[in-house]
Amino acid sequence: MQSVRIAGVGSTAFGVYPGRTGRDLFAEAVRVAIADSGVPRTDIDRLCYGNFVGTVAERQGHQGPLMAEAAGMNGPATRYESACASGGVALRGGVEAVRAGTADVVLVGGMERMNNLSTDQVTAGLAMAADDLYERRAGVTFPGAYALMARAYLDEFGGSREDLAAVAVKNHDHALDNDYAQFQQEITVTDVIDAPTVADPLGLYDACPLTDGASAVVLVSERYAERHNVNAPIAIAGSGQGTDTLALQDRSSFVRTPATERAASDAYADADITPDAVDLLEVHDCFTIAEVLALEGLGLYDTGTALTAAAEGETTADGELPVNLSGGLKAKGHPVGATGVSQVVELSKLLRGDHVNSDAVDDASVAVAHNAGGTVASAVVHVLEVTQ
Amino acid sequence: MTNSKNAGYDDLLDAVDADRGYYLECESGHGSLPPRRVCPKCGSTHLVEKPLPDTGTVSTYTEIQVTTAEFAGETPVVAIADFGPVQLTGRVLAEGNDIALGVRVSPTVTTSQAGERHLAFDYPTRR
Numbered sequence: 001m002q003s004v005r006i007a008g009v010g011s012t013a014f015g016v017y018p019g020r021t022g023r024d025l026f027a028e029a030v031r032v033a034i035a036d037s038g039v040p041r042t043d044i045d046r047l048c049y050g051n052f053v054g055t056v057a058e059r060q061g062h063q064g065p066l067m068a069e070a071a072g073m074n075g076p077a078t079r080y081e082s083a084c085a086s087g088g089v090a091l092r093g094g095v096e097a098v099r100a101g102t103a104d105v106v107l108v109g110g111m112e113r114m115n116n117l118s119t120d121q122v123t124a125g126l127a128m129a130a131d132d133l134y135e136r137r138a139g140v141t142f143p144g145a146y147a148l149m150a151r152a153y154l155d156e157f158g159g160s161r162e163d164l165a166a167v168a169v170k171n172h173d174h175a176l177d178n179d180y181a182q183f184q185q186e187i188t189v190t191d192v193i194d195a196p197t198v199a200d201p202l203g204l205y206d207a208c209p210l211t212d213g214a215s216a217v218v219l220v221s222e223r224y225a226e227r228h229n230v231n232a233p234i235a236i237a238g239s240g241q242g243t244d245t246l247a248l249q250d251r252s253s254f255v256r257t258p259a260t261e262r263a264a265s266d267a268y269a270d271a272d273i274t275p276d277a278v279d280l281l282e283v284h285d286c287f288t289i290a291e292v293l294a295l296e297g298l299g300l301y302d303t304g305t306a307l308t309a310a311a312e313g314e315t316t317a318d319g320e321l322p323v324n325l326s327g328g329l330k331a332k333g334h335p336v337g338a339t340g341v342s343q344v345v346e347l348s349k350l351l352r353g354d355h356v357n358s359d360a361v362d363d364a365s366v367a368v369a370h371n372a373g374g375t376v377a378s379a380v381v382h383v384l385e386v387t388q
Numbered sequence: 389m390t391n392s393k394n395a396g397y398d399d400l401l402d403a404v405d406a407d408r409g410y411y412l413e414c415e416s417g418h419g420s421l422p423p424r425r426v427c428p429k430c431g432s433t434h435l436v437e438k439p440l441p442d443t444g445t446v447s448t449y450t451e452i453q454v455t456t457a458e459f460a461g462e463t464p465v466v467a468i469a470d471f472g473p474v475q476l477t478g479r480v481l482a483e484g485n486d487i488a489l490g491v492r493v494s495p496t497v498t499t500s501q502a503g504e505r506h507l508a509f510d511y512p513t514r515r
Contacts, residue, residue, distance in 0.1 A: 124456040133397045134421065137506035138479045139452060139464035147450035148468060155448070155489055199450045245428065249468050249475040250420070254448055 003222035004098045005232035006384070007105075008037025009345040014182045014213035014333035018115040022051070022058055025214040026111040027070040029338075033107070033216035033345075038230060044218075045103035047077035048093040050086030050110035051337035053125040057113050071107060071216075083129035084286060086110060087215070087340025088241075088371030088380030094219050095239045095382070104224040109216035110338035122210055126336070129374040131247035143207055143287065145248060145375045147199035150289040152254035154201065157304035161201055165192035166311035167288040168205050168330055174317055175327025177356045180346075182211055182333030192288075206288040211333030215342035234348050238271025238383030240264060246377045255304070259379035260297030260370065267368070268299075271383035275299040279364035280321070280350060282343035284372040284379075285328040294370050295323065298381070317360040325350055325357040340371035340380060351386050391503070396423025401505050405497040409440030411474045419473030443492045443512050444469035444476060458502040467509055469493050478507040486511065 010032025012025050026049075034041055049067050054060050068077035080090040087110035094106035114122050123141050130136045130145060140148075150164065169189055175181035192205040225232045242262030245251055251258075268274060275298065283298070285291035295306040300321065309315045315323035326332045326346035329339060347367040349355035365386040372379045400422050403409050411419045412435040414427035419438075426433050449467035452459070465480040465487055476495060480487050493509035500506065 119454065120457045120460065123454060124458075127456055133394060134477050134507070136456075137458075137500065137504045138477050138508070139455060139459050139462075139466050139500070139506075140477060141452055141454065141456060143454065144450050144452040144466055147452075148448045148466070151450060151489075152448040196453070197451075198454050199452045201450075247477065249477045250428065254468070 001099045002101055004095050004236040005220050005222055005225050006217055006234040006236065006344070006348050007039050007220045007225065007230050007232040008033045008035070008218040009348045010036055011180055011215040011342055011345050012213045013180050014211050014335060016115045017212040020113070020212060022054060022060065022111050022113045023066055023070040025113065025212060026067050026109060029214035029216040030071040030107065030109060033218050037218035039105055039218050039220060041072050043105045044073045044075060044107045045105050046075045046097060047071060047073060048080060048090040048097070048106060048108045049077065050080045050090035050340060052081060052083055052086050052112060053114070053128070053336065056125040057117055067109065067111070073107065082378040083373035084284065084336050085340060085371045085373030085378040085380050086337040087342065089340070089378070091217070091340055091344060091382060092239050092241055092380055095236050098219055098221050104221045106219045107216060108219060108341055109214065110341040111214035112335035112337045113212050114210045114335065115212050134247050134249060141199065143202055144199040146287040146289055147202045148248060149254050149293065149375065150201050150287070153289060153292070156255050157307065159307040161193055162189050163307045163311050164206060164288040165189040167285065167291045168192050170310040170316050171285060171324045171328040171330040174325050174357065175331035178327050178332060181327040181331055182209055183327070183331045202287055202289070208286045208329040208334040211335040213333060213335035213338050215338040215345050217341060217344055217348070233386060233388040234351055235385050235387045236382055237385040238267040238273070240266030240270060240381045242379045244377045246374065248375050257293050257297040257376040257379065259376050260294060260372065260381070263379040263381040264298045267381040267383050271385065273366060273383060277366045278321070278368050279366050280325060280361045281323050281368045281370065282326060282328065282347055283323060283370040285324055285330050286334060290372065291323065291328070293376065294372070298368065298370060317357060322360055325360060340369070343369040343371060344382065344384065347384050351384060398505070401497045401507065404495050404507065409495055410437040411440050412436070413438045413473060421474055438473070440495065441471045443494050444471035446487065446489055446491045446493060447475065448489070449480065449487050458500040458504065460501065467493065469509060476507055478509040480509045482511050
């Protein structure tokens with residue numbers, strides 16, 4: 001089995017670009033990633049591409065070939081869709097292709113264009129990740145679904161909205177110097193608590209923003225890197241994916257995310273590590289409660305104990321286990337189909353030492369990316385390791 | 389999209405509307421909701437209809453302030469209620485400030501502004 005290396009990474013700045021087409025956003029991210037890799041564009045064997053609501057936002061299906069054109073390549077190109085985990089599953093597709101030896105160079109990317117839609121249109125688009133019959137028709141939105149989980153969590157384990165707010169404050173702090181982030185803006189716990197309610201107990205500042213953007217990475221086999229003298233010091237050493245019921249109502253617990261648990265368990269075994277080895281993480285904090293559930297599902301905290309991690313400083317840049325040093329979905333932004341790829345872009349830079357926040361993790365060697373879809377009906381976990 | 393029937397789901401709504409709600413049960417006692425051809429927990433293909441309990445208990449709920457167009461101008465309260473063998477998601481039809489964890493609700497059927505029928509909850513004493 002071929003070892004998978006990250007040869008290059010690139011992203012657009014994340015933000016509000018309602019007039020930019022998806023193909024233009026993606027082309028920019030790819031151009032940066034290919035330049036970063038030093039790999040000739042003509043050597044790309046295939047494209048694995050994540051996107052969720054493009055059929056709604058741009059009335060554009062069949063985006064694989066379109067984005068291959070935008071990237072300037074013509075190998076096999078496939079769109080992966082697993083709601084907000086679309087980028088993560090696209091990455092996993094690329095990892096599997098390199099490992100299987102069916103490709104030596106894979107371009108993995110993701111893109112989402114959201115701000116050309118009205119708020120109710122994009123809310124409806126995102127709600128398509130829920131069970132149409134039993135959830136969406138009854139009025140469940142994604143903030144609503146995570147609010148259902150947050151209320152259950154606070155009821156079962158205690159804690160406060162201030163504890164949740166600390167997650168948002170932390171991730172905004174991390175994004176302050178990240179020029180790729182949508183919000184480079186400090187907020188306080190009071191700001192979070194006083195923000196308008198979206199779905200109680202969650203308010204506007206508990207939620208990630210609507211974001212336009214794209215990300216891309218160039219994966220190469222170890223064999224290719226050696227033959228072509230490509231500098232690719234970061235390996236994707238572990239990959240795992242988990243699935244749960246689509247509808248919350250079909251789960252035995254609203255405060256655990258078994259899809260994350262399964263994805264993490266498989267990824268750690270694949271990389272031959274335990275959770276103790278993890279130095280830093282990018283996790284799927286689409287809502288403040290989601291970061292809490294992710295840390296517990298990833299085995300880094302026992303169930304019911306991660307709520308205070310941000311408030312206690314354990315997951316801040318200077319804490320024991322920095323989480324979402326990019327700013328996370330909360331502050332960096334969440335262009336849905338790009339997010340799972342963006343996490344790996346940010347982690348690669350953090351590990352290589354060329355991220356604005358690299359100083360916070362200068363001796364780190366193992367990083368984890370966690371990308372979730374829906375109410376974590378899909379979860380993808382990747383383990384990145386420094387090899388040189 | 390047409391207004392085609394969603395077989396299984398609409399049949400359940402018809403039954404709930406007639407106070408004859410049901411769920412599906414496999415021989416291992418796993419409950420599920422239609423449309424199903426196999427038990428999602430064990431894969432059994434032997435599913436039979438069982439009467440849905442008259443009331444369930446609210447496990448979690450929220451009042452949604454930012455809605456889709458189907459609920460424009462409304463702030464729907466949505467809950468998940470435990471009916472024993474199955475849990476149901478529904479819009480709470482009674483006043484939102486009456487809702488609380490542990491409250492008992494009964495299933496009913498309502499229609500959104502878009503004309504889509506869906507499950508809802510009422511309080512047993514009001515029915």
